[in-house]
Amino acid sequence: MMIAALPALALPLGLEGPQSVIQALAVLAAIITIHEAGHFLAARLQGIHVTKFAIGFGPTIAKFQGKKVEYSLRAFPLGGFVAFPDEDPESSFKPDDPDLLKNRPIPARALVISAGVLANILFAYTLLFSQVLTGGLVEQEYFPGVVVPDVIANSAAARAGIVAGDVVTAVNGHKLLRVREASVFELVDTIKANANRKLNFSIQRGSATMILGVVPDKALDGSGHIGVQLSANRRPHKVKADNLADATVKATKEFSRLLATVLDGLWQVFFNFAQTADKLSGPVAIVAVGAEVARADSAGLFQFAAIVNINLAVVNTLPLPGLDGGYLALIALEALRGGKKLPYGVEQGIMSSGVLLLLALGVMLMVRDTINLGIVQQML
Numbered sequence: 001m002m003i004a005a006l007p008a009l010a011l012p013l014g015l016e017g018p019q020s021v022i023q024a025l026a027v028l029a030a031i032i033t034i035h036e037a038g039h040f041l042a043a044r045l046q047g048i049h050v051t052k053f054a055i056g057f058g059p060t061i062a063k064f065q066g067k068k069v070e071y072s073l074r075a076f077p078l079g080g081f082v083a084f085p086d087e088d089p090e091s092s093f094k095p096d097d098p099d100l101l102k103n104r105p106i107p108a109r110a111l112v113i114s115a116g117v118l119a120n121i122l123f124a125y126t127l128l129f130s131q132v133l134t135g136g137l138v139e140q141e142y143f144p145g146v147v148v149p150d151v152i153a154n155s156a157a158a159r160a161g162i163v164a165g166d167v168v169t170a171v172n173g174h175k176l177l178r179v180r181e182a183s184v185f186e187l188v189d190t191i192k193a194n195a196n197r198k199l200n201f202s203i204q205r206g207s208a209t210m211i212l213g214v215v216p217d218k219a220l221d222g223s224g225h226i227g228v229q230l231s232a233n234r235r236p237h238k239v240k241a242d243n244l245a246d247a248t249v250k251a252t253k254e255f256s257r258l259l260a261t262v263l264d265g266l267w268q269v270f271f272n273f274a275q276t277a278d279k280l281s282g283p284v285a286i287v288a289v290g291a292e293v294a295r296a297d298s299a300g301l302f303q304f305a306a307i308v309n310i311n312l313a314v315v316n317t318l319p320l321p322g323l324d325g326g327y328l329a330l331i332a333l334e335a336l337r338g339g340k341k342l343p344y345g346v347e348q349g350i351m352s353s354g355v356l357l358l359l360a361l362g363v364m365l366m367v368r369d370t371i372n373l374g375i376v377q378q379m380l
Helices: 018-044 106-133 156-160 182-192 244-271 273-279 283-296 298-317 324-336 344-371
Strands: 052-065 070-083 137-151 167-171 199-205 208-214 228-239
Touching (some): 018 052, 018 070, 106 244, 167 182
Antiparallel strands (some): 137 167, 137 228, 167 199, 199 208
C-alpha cells in the first residue's frame, strides 16, 4: 500500500482530466515496479527462489508464467509484491533447501530486503539527472502571500467573491509574509480557527487589490473551511545543466533538497501529528497531486516521480512491522542474538499485525483523500 508524507498537499484535491490521471497512474505504477524489481533482482541474482512478481493488488488482470516465476498485473495499482516459497505449504522445495530466502545468510537476506529502497533511491536520482540534462529542473521562486488555484462552486469563498488565481496577501490586516508553504499553513490554521466568524481577506487580482469578507463554514469537526485549494505563491523557472559535471552537481543538490523535504515532513507527522496529519497521504492523493502536476507541466512529473520515490524509500526504511525496515530490524535482532531467530510464530505475529495496521491506515487515507477530491466535494 502506497503511503507517503507529501509536503504542502492542498485540499481539496483535483482529479480532473483523464490524460493527466493516466500519466500520474503510470508514474505511480513505474515507481512500484522499480521497488519490487529491486527485491526481485536482488533475490534472483543470488539464486534465491522466487515464485511470484506482481504489480498491484486484488484480482489478476493479466499474468504470464515464466519458467520459475509467475508475473502478474493486478486490478489495483496501489502496491505490489514479490512472493517467496519459504512458507508456502504447496511449495515443491524442501524446507532445508539452501536457496530459500530464510536459509540464506544474514547479509544475503538483508540485501534482498533493502534492495527495493535502494532501487527507488537510484531511480529518483536518475530521473533528476536525466531531467537536468534534457528539459531542465523546475525550480520555484517564492513570494509572500497564498495563491488560490481553485474555488469550489457555492462555497464560502465563492460566495465572498474569491476566484481562481487570486492571491491572499493578508487576513484581518495581518500580512502573510512567510514564504513557501509556511504561509499556506498559517492561512489554513486561521480559517480552521474561525468557523462562522468573518475574516477580511486582502486580495491581489492581477494589478487590482481589494478586501473581501469571508465567513468560513463550520465543518462536522467544528473547524472552519471555505472551499478552496491553496498553494504557495511561487513562479517556476527551469534550470538546465551545461555539461555532465554540472548535471551531477545540480541533480545531487535537488536530490538532497527533496530528501530533506521528505524527512522534515515525516518528522512533523511523527512529532506534531495533530497539526500535520494532512501531510500523510494515500494513493488517491498521490495520483491527484500527480495529475495536477501533469496538467500544469508534464515535465514536472520527473520531479514528482523523484519525490514519491524518495518518500517510498524513506517510509519503507522505518523499523515498523510490515515495512522493509521492520524486516531489517528483525534481521538485525537476529544478528545481535548470534544468528538465533525469533520463534516463527512471534515473528509472523509481529509482521501480520503491522500489515493489518498499514492496510487499515491505507484504507482510511483513501477514504479521506477521496472525500477531499474537488469533484466529490462539489457533490457534498
